[in-house]
Amino acid sequence: xxxxxxxxxxxxxxxxxxxxxxxxxxxxxxxxxxxxxxxxxxxxxxxxxxxxxxxxxxxxxxxxxxxxxxxxxxxxxxxxxxxxxxxxxxxxxxxxxxxxxxxxxxxxxxxxxxxxxxxxxxxxxxxxxxxxxxxxxxxxxxxxxxxxxx
Amino acid sequence: xxxxxxxxxxxxxxxxxxxxxxxxxxxxxxxxxxxxxxxxxxxxxxxxxxxxxxxxxxxxxxxxxxxxxxxxxxxxxxxxxxxxxxxxxxxxxxxxxxxxxxxxxxxxxxxxxxxxxxxxxxxxxxxxxxxxxxxxxxxxxxxxxxxxxxxxxxxxxxxxxxxxxxxxxxxxxxxxxxxxxxxxxxxxxxxxxxxxxxxxxxxxxxxxxxxxxxxxxxxxxxxxxxxxxxxxxxxxxxxxxxxxxxxxxxxxxxxxxxxxxxxxxxxxxxxxxxxxxxxxxxxxxxxxxxxxxxxxxxxxxxxxxxxxxxxxxxxxxxxxxxxxxxxxxxxxxxxxxxxxxxxxxxxxxxxxxxxxxxxxxxxxxxxxxxxxxxxxxxxxxxxxxxxxxxxxxxxxxxxxxxxxxxxxxxxxxxxxxxxxxxxxxxxxxxxxxxxxxxxxxxxxxxxxxxxxxxxxxxxxxxxxxxxxxxxxxxxxxxxxxxxxxxxxxxxxxxxxxxxxxxxxxxxxxxxxxxxxxxxxxxxxxxxxxxxxxxxxxxxxxxxxxxxxxx
Ligand code: SF4
Numbered sequence: 001x002x003x004x005x006x007x008x009x010x011x012x013x014x015x016x017x018x019x020x021x022x023x024x025x026x027x028x029x030x031x032x033x034x035x036x037x038x039x040x041x042x043x044x045x046x047x048x049x050x051x052x053x054x055x056x057x058x059x060x061x062x063x064x065x066x067x068x069x070x071x072x073x074x075x076x077x078x079x080x081x082x083x084x085x086x087x088x089x090x091x092x093x094x095x096x097x098x099x100x101x102x103x104x105x106x107x108x109x110x111x112x113x114x115x116x117x118x119x120x121x122x123x124x125x126x127x128x129x130x131x132x133x134x135x136x137x138x139x140x141x142x143x144x145x146x147x148x149x150x
Numbered sequence: 151x152x153x154x155x156x157x158x159x160x161x162x163x164x165x166x167x168x169x170x171x172x173x174x175x176x177x178x179x180x181x182x183x184x185x186x187x188x189x190x191x192x193x194x195x196x197x198x199x200x201x202x203x204x205x206x207x208x209x210x211x212x213x214x215x216x217x218x219x220x221x222x223x224x225x226x227x228x229x230x231x232x233x234x235x236x237x238x239x240x241x242x243x244x245x246x247x248x249x250x251x252x253x254x255x256x257x258x259x260x261x262x263x264x265x266x267x268x269x270x271x272x273x274x275x276x277x278x279x280x281x282x283x284x285x286x287x288x289x290x291x292x293x294x295x296x297x298x299x300x301x302x303x304x305x306x307x308x309x310x311x312x313x314x315x316x317x318x319x320x321x322x323x324x325x326x327x328x329x330x331x332x333x334x335x336x337x338x339x340x341x342x343x344x345x346x347x348x349x350x351x352x353x354x355x356x357x358x359x360x361x362x363x364x365x366x367x368x369x370x371x372x373x374x375x376x377x378x379x380x381x382x383x384x385x386x387x388x389x390x391x392x393x394x395x396x397x398x399x400x401x402x403x404x405x406x407x408x409x410x411x412x413x414x415x416x417x418x419x420x421x422x423x424x425x426x427x428x429x430x431x432x433x434x435x436x437x438x439x440x441x442x443x444x445x446x447x448x449x450x451x452x453x454x455x456x457x458x459x460x461x462x463x464x465x466x467x468x469x470x471x472x473x474x475x476x477x478x479x480x481x482x483x484x485x486x487x488x489x490x491x492x493x494x495x496x497x498x499x500x501x502x503x504x505x506x507x508x509x510x511x512x513x514x515x516x517x518x519x520x521x522x523x524x525x526x527x528x529x530x531x532x533x534x535x536x537x538x539x540x541x542x543x544x545x546x547x548x549x550x551x552x553x554x555x556x557x558x559x560x561x562x563x564x565x566x567x568x569x570x571x572x573x574x575x576x577x578x579x580x581x582x583x584x585x586x587x588x589x590x591x592x593x594x595x596x597x598x599x600x601x602x603x604x605x606x607x608x609x610x611x612x613x614x615x616x617x618x619x620x621x622x623x624x625x626x627x628x629x630x631x632x633x634x635x636x637x638x639x640x641x642x643x644x645x646x647x648x649x650x651x652x653x654x655x656x657x658x659x660x661x662x663x664x665x666x667x668x669x670x671x672x673x674x675x676x677x678x679x680x681x682x683x684x685x686x687x688x689x690x691x692x693x694x695x696x697x698x699x700x
Contacts, residue, residue: 080188080271082311086388089308094423108185110172117307141164143157145301146377147428148308 055083076105092119109133119149170252194265211239222505273303292322313391314399329640354405382421451482454536498526566606573606575623575630
């Protein structure tokens with residue numbers, strides 16, 4: 001699988017580990033529930049560990065863990081759920097999270113300009129044929145009216 | 151009036167290009183209905199019963215003559231020669247072709263206009279007092295703040311996918327003409343004890359299905375904190391507003407369900423974290439004020455004597471002046487209302503010919519500016535009294551001088567069953583019937599100040615719940631029925647109308663309204679307005695009359 005990261009198409013090296021599956025090896029992401037319940041084995045995991053957040057997951061609850069989280073995936077169950085835009089903003093602006101924030105799930109390429117402005121720097125589109133649209137739409141606007149992350 | 155900078159122009163041009171691409175993708179099947187729906191709504195495009203409907207933003211109700219001519223051009227080339235003005239100071243076209251909408255948006259961009267965020271679950275066009283800058287009861291001109299808010303809300307990356315639509319209104323006068331108590335956020339410019347001007351902030355007001363009067367969340371907000379405070383409210387709403395039920399998704403429900411105290415605590419906490427890094431500089435405010443400096447008024451305008459003479463000699467002219475003009479802060483000037491409520495035309499509609507003519511009149515008499523009111527009329531805000539007679543004559547020949555502003559036939563009316571796919575009942579036809587029943591101007595003037603608002607369904611686009619008389623179309627076993635409320639108001643003493651009783655059938659609604667007006671005429675005290683009487687006696691006498699006859 002490929003994704004757009006920092007405006008370039010790159011290969012995805014991460015794997016999501018479902019709720020009760022073995023962690024396995026390599027770079028993995030887990031749900032917030034798993035992160036909270038299985039933290040010790042995750043901290044011992046060989047390979048990087050990331051977190052997959054849903055709109056209903058409060059960002060406040062992971063503030064103290066951010067140093068140990070190498071990637072945050074924001075998963076859109078529905079493109080119209082705008083909470084993840086605030087999550088990204090909070091992670092970057094308030095909690096100074098500097099690693100990769102990635103949009104995944106059911107957002108649309110037309111939203112990537114806004115997402116990049118609130119601090120999302122990587123985009124895994126629902127279908128790989130959307131990759132060129134994601135790249136193009138990151139440049140939808142050359143001007144802006146308000147402060148945000150970017 | 152604000153003129154676009156290069157940034158503003160680039161932004162609307164890029165938005166047109168973006169929507170052109172999105173429309174093409176949709177027509178090629180690359181975007182689903184749902185996806186395109188969200189995108190087109192954010193560009194003002196609805197799909198209605200007969201055709202798409204395009205809602206164009208009238209930024210806080212202010213247009214210049216060039217823009218009005220462009221609206222005429224669009225009406226002529228892309229629509230059936232007319233457009234419709236809404237209660238939120240916007241402009242609607244009822245018959246554009248979907249594939250031509252990007253082209254229409256490009257036309258609009260060429261005169262510094264757009265349709266961005268005029269629908270969809272996002273921050274909408276900011277509205278204000280239609281007499282801003284000219285009224286006699288102003289604390290401060292709200293328009294510079296409206297433009298600052300317009301820019302802040304436009305393409306805000308974080309708040310474009312809110313739980314539900316979000317509307318902000320600003321008032322700068324003692325008398326609230328912008329219905330700030332019925333907006334998601336209402337901002338009222340006020341003076342504090344120290345003599346400083348700031349904002350009283352209201353939150354959680356709204357009309358629609360569950361009308362609620364906004365509550366004060368901040369009695370006095372310093373101007374420099376305007377945007378940080380808005381941001382705090384929006385972030386809390388975006389994160390915590392309900393998304394499980396669209397009828398409970400407005401901020402008013404969040405405020406109600408969490409309680410004002412708890413809601414304000416959250417906002418306050420958020421705001422304190424933002425406040426200091428996001429101040430609105432005094433320079434920015436001053437620079438914006440310069441965009442709204444008063445035009446070059448003739449300081450000698452009041453020395454004219456012809457105006458009084460014409461009034462004395464011409465009763466029709468005097469009546470029009472009485473009803474269709476408002477006091478102006480500059481001596482010798484008046485603000486003139488153009489009534490879009492001629493008896494035989496749908497409320498708020500205007501033809502391309504009228505639009506072009508009004509553009510010319512504004513150039514000739516009113517510094518080239520036109521305003522849209524909250525009751526679907528227009529205003530030429532800066533007319534010298536010496537010019538009033540000539541202007542009246544020309545407006546009269548354009549059918550824009552019906553002397554009914556603020557009266558029973560100055561109804562607000564949504565498109566209803568004729569155009570709207572959500573409607574339960576017709577509204578334009580009923581407005582016409584009521585007009586025909588009230589064809590005696592003297593009688594209408596005798597009734598005096600009254601606001602009749604009529605919506606074709608619960609969504610309440612015509613704000614029936616705050617009409618002195620509200621009429622709401624309901625569906626009863628497939629037939630059109632109407633529910634009546636009395637005593638609503640969107641002004642300073644905000645109130646939601648009380649239901650009169652069971653809904654009435656279509657062939658009875660006009661008679662019921664006439665009955666209500668008769669009860670008022672027979673029972674009012676001297677100089678008592680309709681609303682005052684309803685507040686004094688309650689709904690019973692009206693109820694008895696309306697249901698006795700049926
Ligand atoms: S009130 Fe209802 S019928 Fe009227 S325009 Fe709004 S949605 Fe349509």
